[in-house]
Every structure is written in C-alpha cells, then in structure tokens.
Amino acid sequence: MRDHSSVIPLLKTIGPFNEVADDYNYQSAWDRLSTSKILVIGAGGLGCEILKNLALTGFKNIHVIDMDTIDLSNLNRQFLFRHKDIGKSKSEIAANFIKQRIGEDNINIIPFFGKIQDKSIEFYSQFDLVISGLDSIEARRWINATLVNLSSSNNKIIPLIDGGTEGFRGQSRVIIPSFTSCFECTLDLMSQKITYPVCTIANTPRLPEHCIEWAHLIQWNIEFGSTKKFDADIPQHIQWMYETALNRAKIFKIEGVTKQLTLGVCKNIIPAIASTNSIIAASCCNEAFKLLTDSNPYLNNYMSYSGDYSIYTYTFENNKRSNCSVCGSLPKKIYVESYKTLQQFIEDIKDKQEIQIKNPSISSISGPLYMSSPTELQKITKNNLSKKLNKLISNGDEIVITDVNLPISLRLIVYFTSDEKDPELN
Amino acid sequence: MLKIRQLQKKRQEEEEEAAKSQSPTPTRDSTPVNKNSKVSAAQLRIQKDITELDLPPSIKLTFPQPSSLFEFDLKLIPNSGYYKNGKFQFKCEINSNFPIEPPKIKCLNKIYHPNIDLQGNICLNILREDWSPVLSLNSIFIGLNFLFLEPNPNDPLNKEAANCLVKDKKQFEKNVNNSMKGGYIDGVYYDRVI
Numbered sequence: 001m002r003d004h005s006s007v008i009p010l011l012k013t014i015g016p017f018n019e020v021a022d023d024y025n026y027q028s029a030w031d032r033l034s035t036s037k038i039l040v041i042g043a044g045g046l047g048c049e050i051l052k053n054l055a056l057t058g059f060k061n062i063h064v065i066d067m068d069t070i071d072l073s074n075l076n077r078q079f080l081f082r083h084k085d086i087g088k089s090k091s092e093i094a095a096n097f098i099k100q101r102i103g104e105d106n107i108n109i110i111p112f113f114g115k116i117q118d119k120s121i122e123f124y125s126q127f128d129l130v131i132s133g134l135d136s137i138e139a140r141r142w143i144n145a146t147l148v149n150l151s152s153s154n155n156k157i158i159p160l161i162d163g164g165t166e167g168f169r170g171q172s173r174v175i176i177p178s179f180t181s182c183f184e185c186t187l188d189l190m191s192q193k194i195t196y197p198v199c200t201i202a203n204t205p206r207l208p209e210h211c212i213e214w215a216h217l218i219q220w221n222i223e224f225g226s227t228k229k230f231d232a233d234i235p236q237h238i239q240w241m242y243e244t245a246l247n248r249a250k251i252f253k254i255e256g257v258t259k260q261l262t263l264g265v266c267k268n269i270i271p272a273i274a275s276t277n278s279i280i281a282a283s284c285c286n287e288a289f290k291l292l293t294d295s296n297p298y299l300n301n302y303m304s305y306s307g308d309y310s311i312y313t314y315t316f317e318n319n320k321r322s323n324c325s326v327c328g329s330l331p332k333k334i335y336v337e338s339y340k341t342l343q344q345f346i347e348d349i350k351d352k353q354e355i356q357i358k359n360p361s362i363s364s365i366s367g368p369l370y371m372s373s374p375t376e377l378q379k380i381t382k383n384n385l386s387k388k389l390n391k392l393i394s395n396g397d398e399i400v401i402t403d404v405n406l407p408i409s410l411r412l413i414v415y416f417t418s419d420e421k422d423p424e425l426n
Numbered sequence: 427m428l429k430i431r432q433l434q435k436k437r438q439e440e441e442e443e444a445a446k447s448q449s450p451t452p453t454r455d456s457t458p459v460n461k462n463s464k465v466s467a468a469q470l471r472i473q474k475d476i477t478e479l480d481l482p483p484s485i486k487l488t489f490p491q492p493s494s495l496f497e498f499d500l501k502l503i504p505n506s507g508y509y510k511n512g513k514f515q516f517k518c519e520i521n522s523n524f525p526i527e528p529p530k531i532k533c534l535n536k537i538y539h540p541n542i543d544l545q546g547n548i549c550l551n552i553l554r555e556d557w558s559p560v561l562s563l564n565s566i567f568i569g570l571n572f573l574f575l576e577p578n579p580n581d582p583l584n585k586e587a588a589n590c591l592v593k594d595k596k597q598f599e600k601n602v603n604n605s606m607k608g609g610y611i612d613g614v615y616y617d618r619v620i
C-alpha cells in the first residue's frame with residue numbers, strides 16, 4: 001500500500017478556492033484519484049516527467065501512447081529509460097518502469113506503441129482528461145481537433161492539458177474543448193521552424209546552417225532528382241548531407257558544420273533541457289490534479305514560461321477565435337433523405353435561414369464534392385451534383401461547407417434516413 | 427470536474443431549448459461517429475483559402491487529382507512586364523501541417539529569372555522565412571505574380587540573370603525574350619514557354 005496522505009490537506013480545505021464550493025465533497029475528490037482515467041500522449045522528455053508526477057500524486061489509471069523508440073540521445077533527460085532499453089518502445093518501457101516503482105497492485109498503467117491517429121474515437125472517449133507532452137504540432141492539432149469534435153458529437157467534455165518546451169522556454173495550457181480557446185485558435189503563437197531565404201542559402205552563406213540547408217534544399221535534388229526522397233533517418237543520407245555541406249563551408253570559409261548540426265537542421269531538432277521539461281510537466285500535472293479533484297481553480301488558460309533572458313512567466317486567458325477552423329463552428333448533425341442528390345442537398349441548405357449561404361463549396365474527408373470556385377474545380381466537380389449524396393459519402397461522414405460570405409467553415413455530420421424515394425416524383 | 431459539468435449542463439439545457447423551438451427532427455441519440463470520417467484541420471483551412479481565392483486573370487489553377495486539394499498546378503501568364511505572355515507552369519504541394527508550414531511551390535519550366543534557379547526553386551520571402559499561418563494561399567499566388575511583374579535582382583537565385591538586370595535592362599529584356607522562345611543564354615538552355 002502507498003500512503004498519499006500528504007495531499008489530503010489540499011483536498012480537505014473547503015472554501016473560496018474550490019471551484020464550486022457548494023457541491024464540493026472531500027470524499028469524492030479523494031476517490032477521483034483512484035477512479036479518474038488519464039491519457040498521457042508522448043513518453044519523451046515531457047512524458048517521462050508527466051507519468052512520474054501523475055503516479056507519485058496517486059492517480060491510478062493511466063494510459064500512455066507514443067510511436068517512438070528510445071534513442072541514445074534521449075537518455076540524458078528521459079529518466080525512465082536505461083541504456084539497455086535503446087531501440088525499444090518508449091511507452092512500453094516507461095509503463096514498465098512506473099509499474100515497478102509504484103507497485104503493480106497500486107497502479108494500472110497501459111502503454112500503446114503507435115500513432116495517436118491509429119486509435120478510434122471510442123478509445124479517446126473513455127478518458128476523463130488528456131495530457132499531451134508532444135513536440136509535433138501536427139499530432140497536437142490532431143488530438144485537439146479530436147477532443148473538440150467529441151465535445152460536440154458525443155457531448156463529452158474531456159479537458160486537454162498541453163505542455164510544450166523549447167530550450168529555456170515553455171508553455172502549459174488548459175483547453176476545455178468548445179468552451180475555451182483551442183490549440184488551433186492560437187496556431188500563430190507556435191514558434192516557427194527557423195528558415196533562411198533561399199537566395200542567401202544559394203549565394204551568400206554566412207552560417208553553417210546555410211551550408212546544410214543548401215545541401216538539403218538545393219543540392220539533393222540536383223544530385224538525386226525528385227525520385228529519391230531524402231530521409232533523415234537513413235545514416236547514408238545524413239552522411240551525404242554532412243559531406244556536401246562541409247565542402248560548401250570550406251569554399252566559403254565557414255566553420256561549424258558538424259554531423260550533429262546537420263542532423264539537427266535536417267530533422268529540425270528542437271533544443272531540449274531536462275529542467276524546463278520538469279517545470280512545464282509539473283505545472284501540467286498540478287492542473288490535472290486541480291481539474292480532476294475540484295480542489296482549486298485551474299489555469300485559465302495559458303501559462304508561458306521564459307528563461308532565455310533571466311526568468312519570466314506570464315499567465316493570460318487566450319480568447320477563442322470565432323473563425324477558428326476547429327472550434328469556431330462545431331459540427332452539427334443533419335439528417336438527409338437517402339434519395340437526395342448533392343444538388344437537392346445544396347438547395348436545402350441554401351434555404352436554411354440560419355446558415356446564410358449563397359454559393360457553397362462542399363468537401364468530405366475523401367476530397368471535394370462540389371466546389372463553386374475556382375472555375376477549374378467547379379468544372380471538375382459539377383458532375384457530382386446529379387449524384388445521390390449517399391453514393392458520395394457514407395453514413396456518419398463529416399462534410400465541410402465553405403462560402404465566401406461565411407467567415408467560418410461549417411461542418412455537418414450527415415446521417416441518411418431511410419426515405420429512398422423522392423415524394424415529388426410519385 | 428464540477429465546473430465543467432456545470433458548464434456542460436447549462437449548454438445542454440440551452441440546446442434543448444433551441445431544439446424545442448425548431449421543427450421536430452427525428453431523435454436518434456448517441457449515433458456513433460465514424461472513425462476517420464473527420465476532415466483534417468489542414469483540409470478545412472485549404473478549402474477555406476481556396477474558396478476565398480481572388481486571383482488576377484493571369485493566374486489559373488488546375489487540379490490533376492480532383493480528389494485532393496493538397497496538390498495542384500498553377501499556370502501564370504503575365505499580362506505585362508518582361509515576361510508578358512509567357513506560360514509558366516508551377517506545382518503546388520501542401521502538407522498536412524498547413525498552415526504551420528507554407529506550401530511548397532516549384533517552377534516546372536527551366537526559365538531565365540533572377541529569383542528562380544534552374545531547378546525551379548523560387549526565392550520569395552513569404553514562401554519561406556516570412557511565412558506565417560495568418561497568410562493565405564491567395565497572398566502567395568499574388569506574391570508569385572508580382573515576382574514576374576517585378577523581378578528582384580537583390581535576392582538572386584540566378585546570378586547571371588540578376589547581374590544583367592542590374593547592369594543592362596535592355597539586354598535583360600532581350601535575354602528574357604530569347605529564353606522564352608526556347609534558347610541558350612550564357613550557355614544555358616531555357617525552356618520554350620511562349
């Protein structure tokens with residue numbers, strides 16, 4: 001048995017700090033440590049810290065998902081891994097380590113070695129909370145969109161706590177899908193990949209990075225054409241990149257091209273330091289504790305931490321963007337008679353007062369169904385107008401409607417009713 | 427998560443109110459959501475950008491794979507300037523990280539232009555270092571159009587062409603004309619685009 005009595009005073013204090021003091025109950029707050037199901041996405045630098053913190057706080061149901069395997073360069077900060085684990089799944093090794101440390105009877109921790117996109121909506125809907133410690137913006141956008149969609153299609157609100165670090169900087173944020181601003185709302189806050197003008201790379205290189213980018217962007221295609229795609233995970237490719245960049249650096253008398261830097265530039269490796277990961281992961285986990293137990297008000301909704309120049313933190317409320325493509329308009333269910341053609345469907349939605357569309361363009365996950373502009377796309381897609389909608393998409397598919405008059409894109413989830421025949425034709 | 431449950435309850439009540447005031451629709455609750463039936467955030471954004479395109483007549487887009495908006499071709503026929511009436515082909519590739527990452531645009535013809543190299547790489551600031559997610563596809567195409575109206579010798583990718591433009595505008599004009607007909611300039615063959 002483990003003793004978590006150290007957190008009891010935090011839960012027993014009932015007062016102005018409880019989010020909803022009237023409904024707050026110590027016992028149910030305490031029970032939630034054992035009953036809450038938490039999903040941790042990423043078992044890397046942040047993930048190791050997050051798993052450790054959650055387990056030591058007393059949470060007992062944790063799933064962890066990561067597609068990566070352990071690399072030598074991870075061991076300096078990803079402390080759940082040892083040298084013998086190199087090449088193995090991060091999530092599996094991390095889960096095993098935590099299980100051994102906490103005791104198999106005291107925690108239920110389930111790893112998944114794979115991509116987050118491989119799991120179904122049903123998988124995600126079982127959790128009370130998701131914490132992500134990822135550096136991939138693409139994956140963070142995906143989980144954000146998935147949870148925002150769940151909030152509208154299943155009316156299941158699963159808070160997302162998102163942590164991110166880059167060198168001495170980091171941020172943690174709490175996203176309550178469809179209530180607060182989401183990850184997509186603030187895409188422009190994400191630090192951009194450092195890029196250099198092509199003409200500088202081509203003509204006036206001054207930095208070792210310029211030489212590497214020259215090899216990467218320009219010389220590779222000249223040497224191998226577009227047939228052989230560069231892959232930063234293939235050692236021979238990196239070796240070629242390094243040697244080509246080094247030769248160029250010699251010509252321009254530039255110092256500093258190393259194999260490590262070549263790998264860093266080609267893979268866009270973000271600098272990472274163990275202590276920033278600890279700070280950000282710790283703040284994410286405290287917010288998880290407060291959210292799940294209702295003991296104290298949680299972060300509203302963005303904390304930015306910067307240690308580049310002295311130290312500075314700033315907390316602010318990020319506003320929802322009304323034209324956000326993910327949370328600006330939540331998908332609505334629509335029932336469509338099975339006999340309706342795409343054209344009839346378009347006429348129907350044009351008639352709807354609340355939508356205000358004149359010239360809609362429509363697409364589904366498999367591509368455009370009808371695009372009213374540009375002309376080229378209109379010509380290609382107009383043949384679809386006479387087809388039945390249920391031949392173009394499946395029951396439950398999402399469609400997206402855009403219109404120049406519409407500031408947002410409108411999303412509908414289409415369900416077909418069994419009316420096979422058009423009553424007007426009878 | 428008492429507060430979240432309160433928020434949720436409030437919204438549910440609002441929705442029920444709204445549903446009551448509307449015409450009755452068949453209630454089929456907890457209809458399952460299809461796996462992988464969701465349009466990605468990148469696709470949403472591309473569709474929005476494409477719907478809102480407002481391009482000069484000199485630019486035409488073509489979609490060789492109509493099932494995808496992520497890859498398409500662009501044809502530029504400048505109506506004035508050095509490159510007037512040339513037909514320039516470009517390939518535009520957008521990845522699933524759009525609009526964090528800008529689209530990749532390459533010129534498919536080998537052309538004599540100060541800001542385009544012989545492999546079709548283009549030096550246009552908003553395609554790389556000055557790209558930002560708040561910019562749209564339209565701004566990129568307008569930028570590309572501008573590059574053919576006003577080639578910029580200060581950001582050279584084809585140094586010979588850039589030098590010529592700085593030193594001798596008449597000669598540059600001649601070179602452009604000859605290159606567009608398909609011919610050699612400074613020992614390099616350029617594609618016929620006219």
Ligand SMILES: [Zn+2]
Binds near residue numbers: 326
């Ligand atoms: Zn949003």
